[in-house]
Amino acid sequence: MADNAVALNALALEREWTTPDRGTVGIIMLIITETALFSMFVAAYVIYTGKSLTGPYPKDVLEVPIIATICLLSSSFTVYMAEHSLVHNNVARFKVWLFITILLGAEFLTATGLEWRKLIYEDHLTIATNLFGTTFYSLVGLHASHVTVGLFFLLLTLFLTLRGFPIETQTRRIIFLSWYWHFVDAVWVVVFTVVYLIGR
Amino acid sequence: MATVDYPLERPREKVREFSFSETLYKWVATVDHKRLGLMYIVSALLFLVIAGIMATVIRLQLAVPNNHLVSPETFNRLFTMHGTTMVFLVGMPFVAGFANYLVPLMIGARDMAFPRLNAFGFWIFLFGGFLLYYSYLGGGGLSGAGSAPDVGWFAYAPLTESAFSHGSASDYWALGILVSGFGSIASAINVIATAFSLRCPGMTLSRMPMFVWVMVVDSWIILLALPPLSAAQIMLELDRQLGAHFFDTQAGGSAVFWQHLFWIFGHPEVYILIFPAFAILSEVIPIFSRKPLFGRPAMVGAVVAIGFISMGVWAHHMFAVGMTSWGNTFFAASSMLVGIPTGIKIFNWTATMYGGKLRFDTPLLFCCAFLFQFLTAGLTGIMLAVAPFDWQLHDSYFVVAHFHFTLVLGLVFGLFAGIYYWYPKAIGRMYNEKLGKWHFWLFTIGVNVTFIPQHFLGFLGMPRRIYTYSPGRGWELFNLISTLGLLFQIPAILIFVWNMVHSAIKGQPAGDDPWDAWTLEWSTTSPPPEYNYEKLPVVRSSRPLWDLKHPQDPDWKFE
Numbered sequence: 001m002a003d004n005a006v007a008l009n010a011l012a013l014e015r016e017w018t019t020p021d022r023g024t025v026g027i028i029m030l031i032i033t034e035t036a037l038f039s040m041f042v043a044a045y046v047i048y049t050g051k052s053l054t055g056p057y058p059k060d061v062l063e064v065p066i067i068a069t070i071c072l073l074s075s076s077f078t079v080y081m082a083e084h085s086l087v088h089n090n091v092a093r094f095k096v097w098l099f100i101t102i103l104l105g106a107e108f109l110t111a112t113g114l115e116w117r118k119l120i121y122e123d124h125l126t127i128a129t130n131l132f133g134t135t136f137y138s139l140v141g142l143h144a145s146h147v148t149v150g151l152f153f154l155l156l157t158l159f160l161t162l163r164g165f166p167i168e169t170q171t172r173r174i175i176f177l178s179w180y181w182h183f184v185d186a187v188w189v190v191v192f193t194v195v196y197l198i199g200r
Numbered sequence: 201m202a203t204v205d206y207p208l209e210r211p212r213e214k215v216r217e218f219s220f221s222e223t224l225y226k227w228v229a230t231v232d233h234k235r236l237g238l239m240y241i242v243s244a245l246l247f248l249v250i251a252g253i254m255a256t257v258i259r260l261q262l263a264v265p266n267n268h269l270v271s272p273e274t275f276n277r278l279f280t281m282h283g284t285t286m287v288f289l290v291g292m293p294f295v296a297g298f299a300n301y302l303v304p305l306m307i308g309a310r311d312m313a314f315p316r317l318n319a320f321g322f323w324i325f326l327f328g329g330f331l332l333y334y335s336y337l338g339g340g341g342l343s344g345a346g347s348a349p350d351v352g353w354f355a356y357a358p359l360t361e362s363a364f365s366h367g368s369a370s371d372y373w374a375l376g377i378l379v380s381g382f383g384s385i386a387s388a389i390n391v392i393a394t395a396f397s398l399r400c401p402g403m404t405l406s407r408m409p410m411f412v413w414v415m416v417v418d419s420w421i422i423l424l425a426l427p428p429l430s431a432a433q434i435m436l437e438l439d440r441q442l443g444a445h446f447f448d449t450q451a452g453g454s455a456v457f458w459q460h461l462f463w464i465f466g467h468p469e470v471y472i473l474i475f476p477a478f479a480i481l482s483e484v485i486p487i488f489s490r491k492p493l494f495g496r497p498a499m500v501g502a503v504v505a506i507g508f509i510s511m512g513v514w515a516h517h518m519f520a521v522g523m524t525s526w527g528n529t530f531f532a533a534s535s536m537l538v539g540i541p542t543g544i545k546i547f548n549w550t551a552t553m554y555g556g557k558l559r560f561d562t563p564l565l566f567c568c569a570f571l572f573q574f575l576t577a578g579l580t581g582i583m584l585a586v587a588p589f590d591w592q593l594h595d596s597y598f599v600v601a602h603f604h605f606t607l608v609l610g611l612v613f614g615l616f617a618g619i620y621y622w623y624p625k626a627i628g629r630m631y632n633e634k635l636g637k638w639h640f641w642l643f644t645i646g647v648n649v650t651f652i653p654q655h656f657l658g659f660l661g662m663p664r665r666i667y668t669y670s671p672g673r674g675w676e677l678f679n680l681i682s683t684l685g686l687l688f689q690i691p692a693i694l695i696f697v698w699n700m701v702h703s704a705i706k707g708q709p710a711g712d713d714p715w716d717a718w719t720l721e722w723s724t725t726s727p728p729p730e731y732n733y734e735k736l737p738v739v740r741s742s743r744p745l746w747d748l749k750h751p752q753d754p755d756w757k758f759e
Contacts, residue, residue: 017691021399022313033423040431040461044446051452128443131452138438138446 027176031183033148041142043192045135049199052130058200061123068111069192072147075104076185077156083178086171088107094167098158101181103149112144135194143191145186153177214434231315232730236322237301238626241619243326244293251285253280256686259650263683266673276669280373281332283353288377288606289329291473294388294615296308296321298476299625300416303391305721305728306409308737310399313393314556314735318482321386328380335372335715349373352665354466357447357458362440371440374433381426381433388419388426400720402739409719409742413500416506424511425468432461445567446638463514471510474606477614478503481567483550483693484621487717488564490555492743492755495548502541509538519587521595528587534587555730562636566617569644570610577605577617582654595665598658604651616643616696623700626715628709628726635699639692646688647731653678692706718743 049058083098116137119125127137157174161167167174218226256539258278270278275364304311310320332349339347351360351368356484360370361564395416400409434459438444443450447458486493493499515523515531523531547569558564568719584590593599616639623631626657657678669675713722720737721728722747741747 013415015400017242019399026314026389029392033385036424037427037431040428040464044431044435044457047454047457048446048452053452127438130404130443131445134312134438134444134446134453138435138444186619190573195717 005037014144018199021172027179031179032184034159035187038142038190040137041135042190045139045194045199048131048135048174052132054130056123056125056129058132058136058195061119061125062196062200064196064200065067065115066193068108068115070190071104071111072108072185072188073102075108076182078104079178079181081177082119086168086174089168091161091168095158095161098154098161101156102154103152105154107149109144109151111185112140112147139191140149140195147186150181154181164176177196205612211681218749227631231311231319233300233304233312233315233318233465234626234728234730234732234739236318237297237299239477240297240300240325242327243481244290244297247285247289247293247329249693250289251282254282254285257750258282259686261667262679264680265676267667267668270667272667273347273350274667278699279665280352281348284332284349284373284377285329287469287473288355288380289325289332290608290613291497292380292384293325294611295382295415295418295472295476296325297418298615298618299463300387300389302622302721303412303415304722305393305396305625306412306719307395307398308720308733308739309394309398309738310732312390313397314390316634317386318390321383321390322654323383324386325380325383326385328376328378328686330376331379332372332376333374339367339369339372354459354462355434356462358449359434361396361448365635368508371437374436374440378430378433378437383420384427386423388422391415391419395474400733400736400739406497407742409737410496410499411479411719414475414482414503417503418475418479421468421472421507421510425465425472428461428734429465432458432465435461456518459518459521460464460515463517467514467517468510470603470606471506476613477504477570477611479566479623480614480618481549481570483719484563484567484617485552487621487715488559488561488567489553490559491552491556492718492746494551494554495544496742497542502544506538509541511610513538516585516587516590519590532585532587538583539578539582546575546578550748562631562640563617564634565637565640566613566620569583570613571618571639573605573609573648577602577610580605582663585759591713593658594699595663597654597662597664600664601651601654601658604647607678609647616640619700622721623703623715623728624710625721625728627704627707628710629703630710630714631703631707632699635695639696639699642688642692642695646685646690646692648685649688650682650685653682657682713745717750718746720744723748 029136043105078097078101082094085093085097086092118137123131125136155175157177212681227239230236257270258275262266287301300312303309306599335348340347347367347369349355349371351365355370355373358364368468373439378621395408405413427589435444435446436680439446439453445453447453447455449455459637481537482493482499513531513535514525517536519528519531549567553568559588581597584593584599584602620631620636658673660674660678662673662675662679669679712724712726715722721740723737724733737744737748743755747754
């Protein structure tokens with residue numbers, strides 16, 4: 001008795017039928033839920049600003065990471081250019097822009113690593129030292145882990161493309177990756193403002 | 201237009217006996233939303249039985265004063281594991297299970313938007329559950345034997361800090377719930393993407409079944425409310441494992457911060473849990489009243505409004521902490537605001553039944569009881585939203601009675617209604633109606649006998665989470681009655697389990713559409729084939745099957 005389903009299929013449709021792309025909806029939802037996660041760590045940082053009982057304090061040890069920030073923010077532009085090249089079917093230019101994006105992202109991570117190295121070895125600030133260390137390492141670390149994930153996928157894309165994988169078939173996914181990367185950048189704007197401008 | 205140029209008879213699946221290992225492989229490796237949905241629901245039912253046994257021990261311990269059935273330490277673990285299991289391993293998988301099974305069928309899709317993500321969500325949830333229960337073996341950490349977490353289901357800091365909670369039990373709590381939360385988020389993303397992107401031709405948002413609407417709003421709440429809990433648990437683990445100071449008051453950290461984080465998750469969570477019941481009632485009541493849902497747009501509006509308001513009420517769990525009077529006022533007012541959209545929903549369900557041709561089968565019986573009981577729960581909720589009233593009854597048995605009224609006499613009744621209603625669709629056979637009615641009456645009597653007296657215990661000052669009490673405080677009678685409710689509840693659950701298992705083997709074949717229903721899932725076979733619909737259906741109103749059955753009087757003429 002499945003004729004009901006059959007009869008339903010035969011109905012006429014009043015107008016053309018389109019629905020949003022599932023991947024688009026999915027990545028937007030992922031970004032929303034990640035935003036909720038980051039807001040809590042940002043809130044923790046803001047609430048505990050100036051509540052550390054012992055040093056070192058932000059104003060003594062933090063240096064504004066200007067170059068790293070420029071690198072990360074401009075990588076948003078380069079990843080857009082990569083995406084743009086791919087949409088216009090220019091795989092050669094896509095590879096170049098992708099490579100530049102990876103370099104910029106890697107420079108950012110390296111800068112974060114060096115900053116942490118200095119903080120840990122020279123300023124003796126660890127996650128267990130005081131509230132500043134606790135909130136600083138967890139917020140910046142959460143962001144850096146997202147950069148790492150993004151970098152991994154960018155590298156994977158580059159690796160596959162160089163191995164001859166027809167990346168132009170995956171334009172949709174590259175666009176999603178680029179959105180994720182923009183999101184990570186946007187989070188850095190907030191983290192930078194809270195940690196290095198307000199919190200210092 | 202109705203020219204049919206393909207055979208009406210559906211090709212049946214080949215009947216071949218599968219060996220046990222083949223069957224197991226099919227279930228473990230599946231990405232089919234129906235199998236995953238059933239696995240979610242079955243694991244939720246198993247955890248329900250486990251947590252129910254814990255509740256039984258708790259009630260037996262409290263039946264008489266100065267009882268020594270279990271030690272205080274065991275009692276702490278019992279109520280912690282009971283609460284944690286019920287919320288995260290029973291309620292959440294029921295949400296995901298019902299959404300998984302029904303959303304694609306109801307919107308005329310072949311599967312969820314991301315089938316593999318769906319399978320990942322289920323298995324990571326189950327892994328989280330096992331991780332939590334592994335604490336019974338490994339919770340002592342290196343220092344020795346196991347012990348379950350004993351910090352309460354909301355695990356207030358600083359009790360959970362390593363200074364006060366030795367061993368690894370609290371770590372198992374945090375990590376187990378953290379990973380099962382990832383599963384919930386995965387399934388929420390999936391539900392939203394499915395409902396937005398995979399609707400069959402003609403299924404506009406305004407024609408989407410009410411069930412799907414509610415589950416979409418539910419998934420939105422999950423997306424926004426689960427991450428705060430994940431954040432809190434990550435911070436707790438940083439504290440415990442790396443010596444961070446988020447909740448370490450001696451280093452300037454704040455224990456109240458944990459409470460905020462937890463309840464920013466925790467209060468939306470209770471709406472996350474109750475929404476499946478709302479969704480089920482909105483489908484079951486119209487079918488068994490033979491009337492379309494009353495005030496459908498208002499119902500959608502109400503559910504969206506509850507979703508919004510739920511984000512701004514969390515601190516009514518914290519009146520006793522000592523917030524500013526502005527804080528108290530704000531959260532008392534916003535909490536009372538929830539009463540308006542919820543009132544709209546109760547009113548509309550009742551109005552749907554009013555003047556209808558009621559058919560009192562088991563699903564409708566559970567819905568009717570839900571209406572009465574959930575109304576009671578809502579009223580005690582509004583009482584507790586009044587800050588001074590809450591100061592008096594905070595952490596008393598009144599609170600215990602209130603949330604058991606919402607979750608047991610509300611949510612669980614809705615879930616039972618849904619299970620009975622869709623059982624013939626999922627299994628292909630009818631359940632035994634007589635046993636269903638026995639289950640209903642025994643369970644209704646049992647839970648009311650158990651939970652009504654707890655309101656009075658709260659008024660009489662009995663605090664929650666005490667493992668025993670001395671005689672002469674006037675608590676003996678109500679505690680004894682509360683425990684006696686088990687005499688009805690336990691047989692009810694046994695009858696339910698027997699009914700489900702026995703009917704799956706011996707029940708009458710159900711046919712495609714045993715309830716003469718109106719939504720798409722009843723147009724395919726019972727159980728539906730793996731691909732759900734050979735050809736995607738086309739709909740022109742919110743009740744496609746009604747249109748089909750009443751060509752002279754279709755809904756789309758009026759919508």
